[in-house]
Amino acid sequence: MHRRDFIRSSALLLGAGLLTRPRLAAAPAGGPDESGRFTPLRRGVGTYVARGGTIGWLASPDALLAVDSQFPDTARDFLQGLPGRDDRALDVLINTHHHPDHTAGNPVLAPAAARHVAHAYVPALQRARAERDLTLAKQVYATELFERTWRLDLGDETVEARHVGPAHTAGDATVHFQKANVVHLGDLVFNRVYPVIDHPGGADVQAWIRLLRELPSRYERDTIYIYGHGHAAHGVTGDRRDLLVFADFLERLRDLVQSEIVVRKPRVQILARTGLPGYADWELPNTARFRDALGAVYDELTGADIE
Numbered sequence: 001m002h003r004r005d006f007i008r009s010s011a012l013l014l015g016a017g018l019l020t021r022p023r024l025a026a027a028p029a030g031g032p033d034e035s036g037r038f039t040p041l042r043r044g045v046g047t048y049v050a051r052g053g054t055i056g057w058l059a060s061p062d063a064l065l066a067v068d069s070q071f072p073d074t075a076r077d078f079l080q081g082l083p084g085r086d087d088r089a090l091d092v093l094i095n096t097h098h099h100p101d102h103t104a105g106n107p108v109l110a111p112a113a114a115r116h117v118a119h120a121y122v123p124a125l126q127r128a129r130a131e132r133d134l135t136l137a138k139q140v141y142a143t144e145l146f147e148r149t150w151r152l153d154l155g156d157e158t159v160e161a162r163h164v165g166p167a168h169t170a171g172d173a174t175v176h177f178q179k180a181n182v183v184h185l186g187d188l189v190f191n192r193v194y195p196v197i198d199h200p201g202g203a204d205v206q207a208w209i210r211l212l213r214e215l216p217s218r219y220e221r222d223t224i225y226i227y228g229h230g231h232a233a234h235g236v237t238g239d240r241r242d243l244l245v246f247a248d249f250l251e252r253l254r255d256l257v258q259s260e261i262v263v264r265k266p267r268v269q270i271l272a273r274t275g276l277p278g279y280a281d282w283e284l285p286n287t288a289r290f291r292d293a294l295g296a297v298y299d300e301l302t303g304a305d306i307e
């Protein structure tokens, strides 16, 4: 959808009273706990936010599960504060993808979990990234790998992980808490935040855009989505509209880079851009992130090889 059309349809929705703040609409279960880091969403499923990718959790008398692990210090804080844990071991740790801010806490959470699950591509991508970052000695890799889907009945919940990459990386998985009607999207959505696009990690922006437009049809209208990263004012959970807002961002980014490739603008000049027009209110953690995103899109559109 073009920006103009999006604004027009947003205005229509606003007029009809259908566009309220996503968090209010999607997460009526109340705000965060006293620590400010744990937020229950629905039916024993919630989020933990400190540093790095949002941890999703399921906690009930019969089930303890974590989605992603952040960093060692925050993983310890998560394990200590997880509501209703009472020193029990985790049943499962799932990694949505290999990035360090989602897996660096594995050395803390994996030994505390009976099973450690990820898509089949994740360990190799994690190892390759750790070689570049010189962090090989700190890696703990998932031991239970799946190709398409992984499913488990846990207490009174059914959890399904599904490979949806390549998008943000080649090994992206979503984690669906089916009865709670909550889906952890990993880093498929940066909620009003400039994204990381990991070309060496197998990102595919064109497929990512298609996936975001299709994903809402796989779930229900009132499904709550958990995002790896979110703008402070918008949060790390929301509804289907956030997916389309982010798809629009990626599409505009792709169209912009494509239009400059067509007029043979040099790569170095394309990467000199410091923001995307119309997105001044989005969080840009650092300028290198946008330069890398432009480079990733450029390399994808021009067919540059992945190392």
Ligand SMILES: [Zn+2]
Binding pocket: 097, 099, 168, 187, 196, 228
């Ligand atoms: Zn990521």
